[in-house]
Amino acid sequence: MTDIAAKTAESAEPKATATVVPEEMAWDSRAKRVVLLYVPLACFVIILLFPFYWMAITSFKPNAELYNYKTYNPFWIAQPTLDHIKHLLFNTAYPQWIFTTMWVAVAATFLSLFSSVLAAYAIQRLRFKGSQYVGLAIYLAYLVPPSILFIPLATMVYRLGLFDTPLALILVYPTFLVPFCTWLLIGYFKSIPYELEECALIDGATRLQILWKITLPLAVPGIISAGIFSFTLSWNEFIYALAFIQSSESKTVPVAILTELVSGDVYQWGALMAGSLMGSLPVAIFYSFFVDYYVSSLTGAVKE
């Protein structure tokens, strides 16, 4: 229900029975609101956030507390420690993994932004015969899931001599980034008035000048949200990185944590959780800066 409708509902209901017991009705509707709205909402938030809390608390717990629920309350830390994080930073190749992931994500993002801006501009603004079909084909490409493609891509990557190099990931990630970014940017370009470009055309600007000096500066918010999406999607990508990368030092964070830190029968939960927490942090920080762009582009993309 929307706000206005909710307000009218609240004001309409007591009116109908105002002559009987108004106080009780008011109390009743407030209690109803708590039970029907705040309690479920609180449950949702607690359940959605609990794994993160658990991840955070585990990564600062000393091992003695971690495996002893009898003497220590598992929901809290008696003596916080940085041992797990120290272990990750100095005894494993964790900094290297972060660096590789960052490099792959940034490069793949720039590559896909470059190609999708040009493609979206051509489809939305240069309007040629069949431009709609090209747009549709690019959109359909988003529906092809990586799980179908990773085996043939692995053989291709091997034959191209890119196996076990981050370059393979940089070239392959645009397959799922370009369709999404193009789709998002087509929608964004649509919202920029075409008259602005016509004016520039009359003034004798070339098409590329128009793109560079008029359309792109106006499309910055759209490009930023496409960039955030691309960065998070590349950071989170797993199956290609798992299939194409073998040597420990060029693994990305999600793959490295699962394959390098999980060794033997005894899992080092503290280190695993610390690794997961630190692997999630860059995306979370990045996201918190641009949350408004993120939500609006997510909802905007769905509305399109």
Place this chain on the structure above:
Amino acid sequence: MATTTQTAAPHWAHVRVQPNWLVRLFDWKPLLIVVCLLPAVGLLMVFLTYPLGLGIWLAFTDTTIGKSGQWVGLENFEYLMGDPQFWQAVFYSVFYTTVATVGKFGLGLWLALLLNNHVPFKTILRAIILLPWITPTVLSAIAFWWIYDPQFSIISYVFVDALGVRDTYFDFLGSAWPARWSLIAANIWRGIPFVAISLLAGLQTISPSLYEAALLDGSTAWQRFRYITFPLLLPILAIVMTFSIIFTFTDFQLVYAITRGGPVNSTHLMATLAFQRGIPGGALAEGAAIAVAMIPFLVFATLFSYFALARRKWQQGEGND
């Protein structure tokens, strides 16, 4: 007036610098279109369309790692037909997708309806709720793995030691059915935010005057949901559901991170089975055949969710644009 234009025009033309041939070439529309589309279309052709075809071709060969294969026709598929492990993966993929989609959409719609009310700290709330969706799936899956630990599971602690409701610890991942349900729960947890936030966007486009009219007509809350909210939400629901079904059916990360298909291969999805046979197992052709076997399911799911739900769009008088 006429004289001024006549005198001004040559002057204006004189000032304008004639661009060099390179600039003029790039202003020629057909070339510009080709140049603009080339990076995107080229990347997608080489790394998406070609591998898709190659994957289908591989499924009909006997390729293994280190040996380029010969055409063997339907042999791989015939082998898979008689392979109980494959059928188990097909069953679990369908089961996983169905239950997780129902759960995600039920809970996601509920959360969207809750968020659509006037609540304090709405912006922060929306940002917090999206967290499970933006963090890397594998990393949150590892957190679930730890939550599902047989000895130190926090859920077991709460139920056995804190509340005393049960006597024994939960065995989340040790046997087939509990492991299957645990994975579905983790998938629903991860999927709720996306569904809720997308549907919330849809809810906010519904005009409040419709609810006012319905209230004046004396409708109940359920009637308002059934005859206003739900029909107007269907177009967005169709799109979100198509995406959700496709990416749940082909899910890989969650299962690979938490159980790797175990215990005793009971939680293999088609994607994880394809990976296990194809990459570590080396039977590329067999893996490709399993991956190709996913395509009919995906096409069916897409057509179903699209046509069953989205065809209503024109009934609301909207264009297809």
